[in-house]
Amino acid sequence: xxxxxxxxxxxxxxxxxxxxxxxxxxxxxxxxxxxxxxxxxxxxxxxxxxxxxxxxxxxxxxxxxxxxxxxxxxxxxxxxxxxxxxxxxxxxxxxxxxxxxxxxxxxxxxxxxxxxxxxxxxxxxxxxxxxxxxxxxxxxxxxxxxxxxxxxxxxxxxxxxxxxxxxxxxxxxxxxxxxxxxxxxxxxxxxxxxxxxxxxxxxxxxxxxxxxxxxxxxxxxxxxxxxxxxxxxxxxxxxxxxxxxxxxxxxxxxxxxxxxxxxxxxxxxxxxxxxxxxxxxxxxx
Amino acid sequence: xxxxxxxxxxxxxxxxxxxxxxxxxxxxxxxxxxxxxxxxxxxxxxxxxxxxxxxxxxxxxxxxxxxxxxxxxxxxxxxxxxxxxxxxxxxxxxxxxxxxxxxxxxxxxxxxxxxxxxxxxxxxxxxxxxxxxxxxxxxxxxxxxxxxxxxxxxxxxxxxxxxxxxxxxxxxxxxxxxxxxxxxxxxxxxxxxxxxxxxxxxxxxxxxxxxxxxxxxxxxxxxxxxxxxxxxxxxxxxxxxxxxxxxxxxxxxxxxxxxxxxxxxxxxxxxxxxxxxxxxxxxxxx
Amino acid sequence: xxxxxxxxxxxxxxxxxxxxxxxxxxxxxxxxxxxxxxxxxxxxxxxxxxxxxxxxxxxxxxxxxxxxxxxxxxxxxxxxxxxxxxxxxxxxxxxxxxxxxxxxxxxxxxxxxxxxxxxxxxxxxxxxxxxxxxxxxxxxxxxxxxxxxxxxxxxxxxxxxxxxxxxxxxxxxxxxxxxxxxxxxxxxxxxxxxxxxxxxxxxxxxxxxxxxxxxxxxxxxxxxxxxxxxxxxxxxxxxxxxxxxxxxxxxxxxxxxxxxxxxxxxxxxxxxxxxxxxxxxxxxxxxxxxxxxxxxxxxxxxxxxxxxxxxxxxxxxxxxxxxxxxxxxxx
Numbered sequence: 042x043x044x045x046x047x048x049x050x051x052x053x054x055x056x057x058x059x060x061x062x063x064x065x066x067x068x069x070x071x072x073x074x075x076x077x078x079x080x081x082x083x084x085x086x087x088x089x090x091x092x093x094x095x096x097x098x099x100x101x102x103x104x105x106x107x108x109x110x111x112x113x114x115x116x117x118x119x120x121x122x123x124x125x126x127x128x129x130x131x132x133x134x135x136x137x138x139x140x141x142x143x144x145x146x147x148x149x150x151x152x153x154x155x156x157x158x159x160x161x162x163x164x165x166x167x168x169x170x171x172x173x174x175x176x177x178x179x180x181x182x183x184x185x186x187x188x189x190x191x192x193x194x195x196x197x198x199x200x201x202x203x204x205x206x207x208x209x210x211x212x213x214x215x216x217x218x219x220x221x222x223x224x225x226x227x228x229x230x231x232x233x234x235x236x237x238x239x240x241x242x243x244x245x246x247x248x249x250x251x252x253x254x255x256x257x258x259x260x261x262x263x264x265x266x267x268x269x270x271x272x273x274x275x276x277x278x279x280x281x282x283x284x285x286x287x288x289x290x291x292x293x294x295x296x297x298x299x300x301x302x303x304x305x306x307x308x309x310x311x312x313x314x315x316x317x318x319x320x321x322x323x324x325x326x
Numbered sequence: 327x328x329x330x331x332x333x334x335x336x337x338x339x340x341x342x343x344x345x346x347x348x349x350x351x352x353x354x355x356x357x358x359x360x361x362x363x364x365x366x367x368x369x370x371x372x373x374x375x376x377x378x379x380x381x382x383x384x385x386x387x388x389x390x391x392x393x394x395x396x397x398x399x400x401x402x403x404x405x406x407x408x409x410x411x412x413x414x415x416x417x418x419x420x421x422x423x424x425x426x427x428x429x430x431x432x433x434x435x436x437x438x439x440x441x442x443x444x445x446x447x448x449x450x451x452x453x454x455x456x457x458x459x460x461x462x463x464x465x466x467x468x469x470x471x472x473x474x475x476x477x478x479x480x481x482x483x484x485x486x487x488x489x490x491x492x493x494x495x496x497x498x499x500x501x502x503x504x505x506x507x508x509x510x511x512x513x514x515x516x517x518x519x520x521x522x523x524x525x526x527x528x529x530x531x532x533x534x535x536x537x538x539x540x541x542x543x544x545x546x547x548x549x550x551x552x553x554x555x556x557x558x559x560x561x562x563x564x565x566x567x568x569x570x571x572x573x574x575x576x577x578x579x580x581x582x583x584x585x586x587x588x589x590x591x592x593x594x595x596x597x598x599x600x601x602x603x604x605x606x607x608x609x610x611x612x
Numbered sequence: 613x614x615x616x617x618x619x620x621x622x623x624x625x626x627x628x629x630x631x632x633x634x635x636x637x638x639x640x641x642x643x644x645x646x647x648x649x650x651x652x653x654x655x656x657x658x659x660x661x662x663x664x665x666x667x668x669x670x671x672x673x674x675x676x677x678x679x680x681x682x683x684x685x686x687x688x689x690x691x692x693x694x695x696x697x698x699x700x701x702x703x704x705x706x707x708x709x710x711x712x713x714x715x716x717x718x719x720x721x722x723x724x725x726x727x728x729x730x731x732x733x734x735x736x737x738x739x740x741x742x743x744x745x746x747x748x749x750x751x752x753x754x755x756x757x758x759x760x761x762x763x764x765x766x767x768x769x770x771x772x773x774x775x776x777x778x779x780x781x782x783x784x785x786x787x788x789x790x791x792x793x794x795x796x797x798x799x800x801x802x803x804x805x806x807x808x809x810x811x812x813x814x815x816x817x818x819x820x821x822x823x824x825x826x827x828x829x830x831x832x833x834x835x836x837x838x839x840x841x842x843x844x845x846x847x848x849x850x851x852x853x854x855x856x857x858x859x860x861x862x863x864x865x866x867x868x869x870x871x872x873x874x875x876x877x878x879x880x881x882x883x884x885x886x887x888x889x890x891x892x893x894x895x896x897x898x899x900x901x902x903x904x905x906x907x908x909x910x911x912x913x914x915x916x917x918x919x920x921x922x923x924x925x926x927x928x929x930x931x932x933x934x935x936x937x938x939x940x941x942x943x
Binding site for chain 2: 837838839841842843844845846847848849850852856857860861935936937
């Protein structure tokens with residue numbers, strides 16, 4: 042697994058090495074002291090342009106903490122992060138601003154991550170202000186973005202509450218794309234959506250990647266979704282990456298016992314039923 | 327829509343033309359629109375649907391736990407006895423006793439202020455009487471049966487001292503302690519990790535085999551429902567759009583909504599087939 | 613637990629020193645010269661200097677402050693020779709206007725303030741909490757609306773206003789109650805009760821209004837919790853669901869508030885005591901303020917701060933037994 046990582050690491054868009062994050066947690070009862078809890082332990086990842094890397098694991102595996110460190114929403118305890126070859130581990134000011142213009146996040150719950158008092162117009166254009174980007178026609182940009190994510194561009198003066206969950210998530214995606222980022226971190230971005238809407242949003246993310254060559258870091262607990270969207274997969278457990286490789290490798294020939302247990306726990310529909318359904322519908326012979 | 331009455335007259339639960347509506351200043355919202363189905367002893371019937379399909383409202387209507395402002399019509403029969411419109415006093419005797427329920431989020435469904443043993447024991451005591459001490463012994467036994475190790479000691483722990491999976495086992499122990507005829511499970515594994523989900527589903531089927539309890543399993547997860555239930559109802563916008571044996575519904579779906587759902591779900595075992603673009607009129611996307 | 617308590621007590625001591633410093637600074641540095649106040653109008657400069665020396669106010673501010681702090685732990689002596697005044701530890705100061713040590717003054721009046729606080733607390737807890745619970749259960753009913761109207765007026769109407777109206781109607785006009793005084797309970801229980809019933813009611817009204825609204829809000833939140841639904845799904849009686857599952861989570865925050873409110877009241881109900889002429893710590897404070905008797909104000913302020921801080925610690929410790937989630941973490 043390490044050979045795969047290193048072979049391509051030279052041209053990685055973002056490269057994280059040995060990331061560690063520790064938290065102080067209270068020990069036992071209310072009156073005891075604190076102890077150190079290592080949520081992420083020596084995690085290394087290389088993210089590439091045009092590729093989707095999924096970070097999977099169960100609750101408490103450290104996948105979200107890792108994502109937040111890579112998005113620089115959380116400081117690392119130790120380890121290094123390079124973006125396009127530049128060390129951004131402790132970046133501040135100008136470097137950080139440049140980093141934020143290149144790395145955007147789409148969150149799980151679209152409604153709580155969109156300000157309900159702002160219009161879609163303002164929500165989508167906000168990152169431009171934060172990055173100090175001027176000389177762009179906001180109206181044109183917002184309309185183009187809404188079209189790209191499959192929403193009606195005439196709805197730009199509406200508020201988030203006037204949209205369905207799937208549409209709100211599209212707004213979140215449009216906001217992330219406003220600054221033309223190179224890396225988009227999708228933190229359980231489709232987990233809260235109904236299956237039919239989920240499928241549409243996954244398709245949208247794929248189409249956008251094909252158009253613009255984004256690199257996705259896809260955080261998810263749903264392995265079936267990951268199998269559909271990811272090129273590379275890293276499986277996390279107890280803060281560590283236990284297995285890493287291409288999606289086909291990890292899903293078809295998992296080498297680690299943990300990955301095997303995780304995969305076999307995923308409920309599947311009897312494949313014979315599915316074949317018969319496809320036959321009935323005349324899709325396959 | 328096909329109405330399915332395979333179980334016939336020896337049905338444990340018979341729901342007919344059930345309608346649930348809420349009146350508000352904006353008008354009347356009918357969230358369940360005349361659905362009918364049956365559950366037999368030792369059988370699991372799945373209700374699958376997306377958010378807003380009315381599946382959870384159906385379960386609360388059967389338990390008589392809908393808010394007072396909800397208007398319910400139709401018929402709900404348990405062992406042939408009409409319970410829709412029964413007195414609160416009578417419903418109380420059935421709840422937790424002849425029919426019990428397991429909810430989605432076990433942490434918020436357990437009272438943080440009391441030990442899990444006490445919370446199981448009070449369910450037993452409410453129907454079987456006796457002392458709290460005797461009921462506690464039943465709780466220890468029930469916790470052992472749902473696979474909690476060292477139940478004598480854990481009976482005095484509080485909900486927050488357990489993991490999510492263990493909490494759901496406690497909820498199941500609580501629901502099963504009076505050996506109900508009907509168990510309604512409303513998204514019982516949705517909040518759990520997949521490995522834990524597999525364990526809980528295994529536990530539920532094992533308990534069902536032991537007791538012959540009829541089960542109504544409500545979920546949004548098609549793969550889960552395909553594994554646990556013998557028969558399935560697909561709900562959309564308050565209506566049952568399709569029902570039948572699980573095999574029939576999954577292999578020869580008749581309704582376009584069911585077909586669209588089956589096309590939409592991501593499959594871990596079929597990476598070749600690209601996700602179909604879902605063009606469904608019933609999904610409220612722009 | 614022990615280390616926690618030690619930490620809390622040390623922090624409390626620190627807060628008390630800060631309160632003392634601030635109060636001391638405000639009164640002794642910013643208000644008129646206490647020596648002039650004591651000496652009166654026909655006073656020679658020599659006499660003033662003499663008094664200043666006795667009071668210790670000729671010293672620099674920090675020296676004065678540390679003398680005051682020292683007095684609390686070791687006692688102090690005002691002046692020297694014949695006219696020297698001993699103030700034994702814990703010396704909270706000496707009032708030259710009443711010729712009494714501040715601690716003695718407080719101790720003398722404390723029973724009245726405690727009687728008022730305890731009586732009012734019992735009333736407001738009983739009335740406030742039960743009114744809140746009934747309102748929550750019968751949300752939207754005429755009872756709920758009426759109770760919340762009354763509660764709103766209890767919060768908005770200043771209690772000196774209600775006190776004056778009550779006093780006028782019940783005592784002066786209808787003569788149902790005698791003019792309040794502060795008799796000991798043993799001497800004349802009926803008169804004792806008649807004297808305290810008005811101040812109790814007035815104080816309780818304001819607090820009960822607040823507690824009723826808070827209890828109602830907490831209770832409505834709790835009734836919407838999933839575990840209440842679970843309790844109903846078990847087939848528990850509505851009484852049991854209410855009493856066991858809804859009430860306890862709703863009342864836990866009330867305990868915190870009660871601890872603080874009660875501790876605050878022990879420092880004297882200033883307005884109520886003054887209006888009814890009851891000679892408690894509150895009335896003493898209001899007298900001291902009007903006469904600018906600084907040592908008394910200082911002493912009462914410190915004592916009230918002590919009550920609130922101790923009350924706070926007791927509530928926090930109590931909370932750990934009330935809420936199992938605070939007591940124990942994941943095993």
